[in-house]
Amino acid sequence: MGLSGARARSWVAVTKVAQRRHLVDRTGESPSPEPATRRAALYVHWPYCQKRCSYCNFNKYIARGGPEEEALRSCLVTEARTLLRLSGVRRIESVFFGGGTPSLASPHTVAAVLEAVAQAAYLPADSEVTLEANPTSAPGPRLAAFGAAGVNRLSIGLQSLDDTELQLLGRTHSASDALQTLAEARRLFPGRVSVDLMLGLPAQKAGPWLRQLQELLCHCDDHLSLYQLSLERGTSLFTQAQQGILPAPDPELAAEMYQEGRTVLREAGFRQYEVSNFARNGALSTHNWTYWQCGQYLGIGPGAHGRFVPQGVEDHPREARIQTLEPDHWMKEVKLFGHGTRKRVPLSKLELLEECVALGLRTDVGITHQHWQQFEPQLTLWDVFGASTEVKDLLEQGLLLLDHRGLRCSWEGLAVLDSLLLTLLLRLQEVWQQRTPVPGGWSAVPVSQDKARQT
Structure with a gap:
C-alpha cells in the first residue's frame, strides 16, 4: 500500500535533507588529515521511551511528540553547532543516536541533526551513523525513512527471544516482533545491524539461554552484544529481588553463561573485539571503538556525556562534560546559552591515562x-x-x-x-x-553508549 500524499511529501523532504548533507559533506572535505584534537565522534541522546523497562534506571522519560519534538529537535541542532564551535572539531568520524528510544523520534529530527553537523564540520558520506531501535517502534517503512535521513547502521534492543523473559524485563515487544524487525533491518541495512542479548536474568538457566543464542545466530547479522543484567537501585526488578518476589541473579551462573556464549560466538566466526561485543566480516562499531581508544567525543542532548579539549585555551586539558539531565530544563539552558552543559571537569594527565588503561584493555x-x-x-x-x-x-x-x-x-x-x-x-x-606527586582521586570511566550501559 502506498504512502498518503502528506506522508509521501514528508519522506521526500527527509531524503532531500540527507542529500544536502552529502553535498555539504563532499564540498567541505579537506585534503589533509585533521589533528586528533580536531576529530571526534558525536553522540546524540534522545531521552524518551514508550515506557520504562523494569531493569532500567537511566535518563529517559515517557515519549512526547508534536510541538515537544520540534522544540527538542531545534535544541539538538543548536547544541550540536555550539559544541562543535567550542571544541574546534572540524571532522566528525561517526554519529550515534542513543537513548531512550531514538527510533521513536521523527526521521526529520535525525536528518536535521546530521545536516547541522555537516554544515559545521566535515562529515564523510560513508561515516557510520547508528540509530538504536526497539522492535515495536521500528516497522519497515519507518526504518527505510531513517535510512533516507542518513542512518546506515542499526542497533536493535532485542534483549531476549523468550516472551516470558521479555515480559519480566518490561519490554513492549514479543520474540516474533523482534525477529520480524531484525529481518527488515537486515534487508535495509545489510551487514550493518547489531542486536543485544541479555544474560543473568532472575531464574534464567544456561541451557535455554544458549538455545536462544543459537537461534539468534540463524537470523543475526554481523554484530552481536552480550550484556549481563545488573539490578540497579530504583528499578522494579531491584525492588522485586529485594522483597524476595524474584530470586537474585546468580553471578556464578551468569559468568558460566558468558563464557559458554563467547565460545559459541567464536566457533560461529565472530571476533570478540571488546568485552561485550562480537563481530564478523569486519562489522565492528567504529563509533564505540572511539570510546575504547580514548578518542574525543561530543555528547549532545539531555544527560549526554562528552570528552574533548576546548578550543582557544593554551595547554587546556581534556574535559569531561555532562549535559543537564531533565529535557525541559536542558532545553531552557540551550535556548539561553546555546548548550546545556551542566558539569565540566578537567581531566588530569593521570586520570586520562587511567581511562586509557581501563577502556583500552x-x-x-x-x-x-x-x-x-x-x-x-x-x-x-x-x-x-x-x-x-x-x-x-x-x-x-x-x-x-x-x-x-x-x-x-x-x-x-x-x-x-x-x-x-x-x-x-x-x-x-x-x-x-x-x-610527579599529584593530588589523588579516581576518574569516572565512561561506558559504551551502544547499550553497554546495561552491564
Missing part, C-alpha cells in the same frame, strides 16, 4: 605502544608495568600479555578484566606518584 587489541605514546610520551608501558611483581604474576597466569605489540588481555583475561584493572590502575598510580 576492554578490547582484544588492548593498548599498543604507539597508542600509549599519544597520551604519555615519556613513560612507556614497560616503564609502568614491566617491573611490577603483581603484573608479572598476571602475565605468568596467562591473563595479560605485554610484548612488542603493547599491553592486552588474553582470551581468558578478557572474561575477568575487572579483577585485573585493580592491580593495573594501582600500579599506574604508584609509578605516576613516584615520578
Whole structure:
C-alpha cells in the first residue's frame, strides 16, 4: 500500500535533507588529515521511551511528540553547532543516536541533526551513523525513512527471544516482533545491524539461554552484544529481588553463561573485539571503538556525556562534560546559552591515562605502544608495568600479555578484566606518584553508549 500524499511529501523532504548533507559533506572535505584534537565522534541522546523497562534506571522519560519534538529537535541542532564551535572539531568520524528510544523520534529530527553537523564540520558520506531501535517502534517503512535521513547502521534492543523473559524485563515487544524487525533491518541495512542479548536474568538457566543464542545466530547479522543484567537501585526488578518476589541473579551462573556464549560466538566466526561485543566480516562499531581508544567525543542532548579539549585555551586539558539531565530544563539552558552543559571537569594527565588503561584493555587489541605514546610520551608501558611483581604474576597466569605489540588481555583475561584493572590502575598510580606527586582521586570511566550501559 502506498504512502498518503502528506506522508509521501514528508519522506521526500527527509531524503532531500540527507542529500544536502552529502553535498555539504563532499564540498567541505579537506585534503589533509585533521589533528586528533580536531576529530571526534558525536553522540546524540534522545531521552524518551514508550515506557520504562523494569531493569532500567537511566535518563529517559515517557515519549512526547508534536510541538515537544520540534522544540527538542531545534535544541539538538543548536547544541550540536555550539559544541562543535567550542571544541574546534572540524571532522566528525561517526554519529550515534542513543537513548531512550531514538527510533521513536521523527526521521526529520535525525536528518536535521546530521545536516547541522555537516554544515559545521566535515562529515564523510560513508561515516557510520547508528540509530538504536526497539522492535515495536521500528516497522519497515519507518526504518527505510531513517535510512533516507542518513542512518546506515542499526542497533536493535532485542534483549531476549523468550516472551516470558521479555515480559519480566518490561519490554513492549514479543520474540516474533523482534525477529520480524531484525529481518527488515537486515534487508535495509545489510551487514550493518547489531542486536543485544541479555544474560543473568532472575531464574534464567544456561541451557535455554544458549538455545536462544543459537537461534539468534540463524537470523543475526554481523554484530552481536552480550550484556549481563545488573539490578540497579530504583528499578522494579531491584525492588522485586529485594522483597524476595524474584530470586537474585546468580553471578556464578551468569559468568558460566558468558563464557559458554563467547565460545559459541567464536566457533560461529565472530571476533570478540571488546568485552561485550562480537563481530564478523569486519562489522565492528567504529563509533564505540572511539570510546575504547580514548578518542574525543561530543555528547549532545539531555544527560549526554562528552570528552574533548576546548578550543582557544593554551595547554587546556581534556574535559569531561555532562549535559543537564531533565529535557525541559536542558532545553531552557540551550535556548539561553546555546548548550546545556551542566558539569565540566578537567581531566588530569593521570586520570586520562587511567581511562586509557581501563577502556583500552576492554578490547582484544588492548593498548599498543604507539597508542600509549599519544597520551604519555615519556613513560612507556614497560616503564609502568614491566617491573611490577603483581603484573608479572598476571602475565605468568596467562591473563595479560605485554610484548612488542603493547599491553592486552588474553582470551581468558578478557572474561575477568575487572579483577585485573585493580592491580593495573594501582600500579599506574604508584609509578605516576613516584615520578610527579599529584593530588589523588579516581576518574569516572565512561561506558559504551551502544547499550553497554546495561552491564
